[in-house]
Amino acid sequence: MSQDSKDNESVFLDKVRRTLDDSVDNLDARTLSQLTQARHRALGKAGSKPCLHRRRFWFSLAGLGTAAAVVALAIFLARDLSGPDRYSAIEDVEILAASENPEFFANMEFYAWLAEEMDDAG
Amino acid sequence: MLDSSQSTERFLASVERRAFRMAQIATNSTDDALDIVQEAMLNLVKRYGARPEEDLKPLFYRILVNSIRDWYRRTRVRNRWRSWLQTIGKADDTEALASIESFPDPAGHNPEDQAIIDDSVAALDTALRTLPPRQQQAFLLRAWEGLSVRETAVAMRCSSGSVKTHYSRAVRTLQKLLEDHWP
Numbered sequence: 001m002s003q004d005s006k007d008n009e010s011v012f013l014d015k016v017r018r019t020l021d022d023s024v025d026n027l028d029a030r031t032l033s034q035l036t037q038a039r040h041r042a043l044g045k046a047g048s049k050p051c052l053h054r055r056r057f058w059f060s061l062a063g064l065g066t067a068a069a070v071v072a073l074a075i076f077l078a079r080d081l082s083g084p085d086r087y088s089a090i091e092d093v094e095i096l097a098a099s100e101n102p103e104f105f106a107n108m109e110f111y112a113w114l115a116e117e118m119d120d121a122g
Numbered sequence: 123m124l125d126s127s128q129s130t131e132r133f134l135a136s137v138e139r140r141a142f143r144m145a146q147i148a149t150n151s152t153d154d155a156l157d158i159v160q161e162a163m164l165n166l167v168k169r170y171g172a173r174p175e176e177d178l179k180p181l182f183y184r185i186l187v188n189s190i191r192d193w194y195r196r197t198r199v200r201n202r203w204r205s206w207l208q209t210i211g212k213a214d215d216t217e218a219l220a221s222i223e224s225f226p227d228p229a230g231h232n233p234e235d236q237a238i239i240d241d242s243v244a245a246l247d248t249a250l251r252t253l254p255p256r257q258q259q260a261f262l263l264r265a266w267e268g269l270s271v272r273e274t275a276v277a278m279r280c281s282s283g284s285v286k287t288h289y290s291r292a293v294r295t296l297q298k299l300l301e302d303h304w305p
Binding site: 009016017019020022023024026027031032034035038039042045 | 127130131134135138139140142143152156159160163164166167240242243246247262265266293296297300304
């Protein structure tokens with residue numbers, strides 16, 4: 001790379017940085033307030049330690065509910081889909097619901113197998 | 123002397139606005155960007171809250187990049203399901219369709235946001251959004267956030283060589299896209 005190109009790139013990058021910095025400086029009050037609240041929530045939530053057995057109970061309950069929903073959906077989809085499409089649909093459900101209950105998806109293969117077994121049996 | 127929670131709060135306050143803009147550029151959605159930043163903050167505090175402040179930056183951006191990648195995956199799946207519903211949907215479940223259609227289109231623009239930023243920012247945002255996600259991330263982390271190649275590789279979970287490739291391609295593309303706007 002020639003010296004001119006390097007200089008041009010350096011000027012360009014300075015301009016990019018300044019523009020991005022301007023965009024941060026011009027964030028509206030509502031967004032700034034929401035960011036502050038988000039920070040406080042993150043620090044507050046991390047500081048609170050709920051009772052472990054209660055947490056496990058709710059995880060189990062949420063896991064059962066989600067499992068039932070996924071199995072029902074997988075069976076519904078399996079009526080019309082076959083082969084890879086079928087597994088793709090199950091993966092989609094996994095991704096969509098991942099933010100709800102991440103622990104559940106450690107067992108995703110099991111639920112895919114269960115859906116297939118129930119379908120074969122039915 | 124600051125305790126770890128104070129130093130973590132100070133760190134988060136120092137990066138939250140830039141992190142928000144990174145997520146906003148990636149998602150083109152203020153609400154999604156706020157969710158992503160909050161999730162990243164929470165995960166950082168939970169997992170690494172006790173780490174020294176100087177370690178937090180690459181860790182935080184690693185979490186943020188991961189959250190943005192999850193957002194891309196979820197959005198892709200939602201769009202696929204939307205297409206599927208449109209192909210099979212005989213409008214017999216308009217409620218479900220409407221709720222899925224309410225998800226933001228990553229390729230679209232948010233007029234509300236565009237109105238409050240000036241032309242240069244808008245042009246740059248538009249150019250950045252044309253980059254593939256990995257190039258966009260490598261560029262913002264290196265050029266704006268000032269992470270080293272190694273720190274960027276940690277944040278993006280890839281090799282230093284990949285970071286250099288993504289970054290140089292991003293610079294070339296942006297220069298070309300913005301040459302008319304920034305002669």
